Amino acid sequence: xxxxxxxxxxxxxxxxxxxxxxxxxxxxxxxxxxxxxxxxxxxxxxxxxxxxxxxxxxxxxxxxxxxxxxxxxxxxxxxxxxxxxxxxxxxxxxxxxxxxxxxxxxxxxxxxxxxxxxxxxxxxxxxxxxxxxxxxxxxxxxxxxxxxxxxxxxxxxxxxxxxxxxxxxxxxxxxxxxxxxxxxxxxxxxxxxxxxxxxxxxxxxxxxxxxxxxxxxxxxxxxxxxxxxxxxxxxxxxxxxxxxxxxxxxxxxxxxxxxxxxxxxxxxxxxxxxxxxxx
Numbered sequence: 681x682x683x684x685x686x687x688x689x690x691x692x693x694x695x696x697x698x699x700x701x702x703x704x705x706x707x708x709x710x711x712x713x714x715x716x717x718x719x720x721x722x723x724x725x726x727x728x729x730x731x732x733x734x735x736x737x738x739x740x741x742x743x744x745x746x747x748x749x750x751x752x753x754x755x756x757x758x759x760x761x762x763x764x765x766x767x768x769x770x771x772x773x774x775x776x777x778x779x780x781x782x783x784x785x786x787x788x789x790x791x792x793x794x795x796x797x798x799x800x801x802x803x804x805x806x807x808x809x810x811x812x813x814x815x816x817x818x819x820x821x822x823x824x825x826x827x828x829x830x831x832x833x834x835x836x837x838x839x840x841x842x843x844x845x846x847x848x849x850x851x852x853x854x855x856x857x858x859x860x861x862x863x864x865x866x867x868x869x870x871x872x873x874x875x876x877x878x879x880x881x882x883x884x885x886x887x888x889x890x891x892x893x894x895x896x897x898x899x900x901x902x903x904x905x906x907x908x909x910x911x912x913x914x915x916x917x918x919x920x921x922x923x924x925x926x927x928x929x930x931x932x933x934x935x936x937x938x939x940x941x942x943x944x945x946x947x948x949x950x951x952x953x954x955x956x957x958x959x
Contacts, residue, residue: 703945751781821849
């Protein structure tokens with residue numbers, strides 16, 4: 681099992697995030713590091729606090745590190761036209777020397793959309809748009825010229841030049857558990873699936889569904905890495921290690937240690953020790 685860290689760029693400072701990422705970059709137990717793509721803090725009582733923009737932050741962190749892979753878990757495709765996002769991804773893959781992990785999601789924050797005048801739409805409308813966005817992004821990153829005609833997006837002889845270093849494209853990660861829309865999109869487009877909950881039993885059950893859908897689509901499910909978020913309680917590292925062992929035993933591919941602010945490099949040493957013990 682691989683290990684990663686995630687530092688949401690909310691209620692924190694750039695200096696603190698930078699220190700954590702640069703320290704993680706020097707610790708080989710960590711495969712990757714992740715931010716998120718929101719404009720307001722989430723899952724906190726007060727959403728008026730600071731929140732750094734995810735992709736600008738990620739680009740700066742790419743320049744400040746050398747080894748660790750990096751991504752947004754996940755990018756809300758409703759915030760940017762998918763052709764623009766594809767060009768962003770290709771450029772960041774070049775800037776990072778081929779270290780980008782491309783996280784994609786449909787988006788869900790009604791508060792952010794209301795504040796910025798972005799139409800969130802119904803769940804069906806969101807996933808119709810997301811499905812088209814996945815095809816647009818994949819096409820632009822993998823092909824020299826792309827054409828696409830959908831209900832939401834249209835491409836005519838569209839290019840993304842220069843292309844990403846990773847060919848045919850950076851690994852695509854799709855997060856979510858929905859069996860009707862999300863998991864079929866994972867089976868079709870993704871190399872990485874993030875289970876959007878914390879329980880082992882739910883992970884195993886949803887993975888079984890994903891594997892069934894992969895077989896129906898003629899996809900080898902072994903091509904898709906699996907991951908979960910694991911919130912870190914610095915006062916209960918014993919339980920954290922036990923959870924790591926349970927998920928490892930069930931075949932999880934990547935454990936993301938979700939670090940709460942304030943961010944400090946001091947937490948990385950005990951997490952790396954857990955990773956080394958559990959394997």
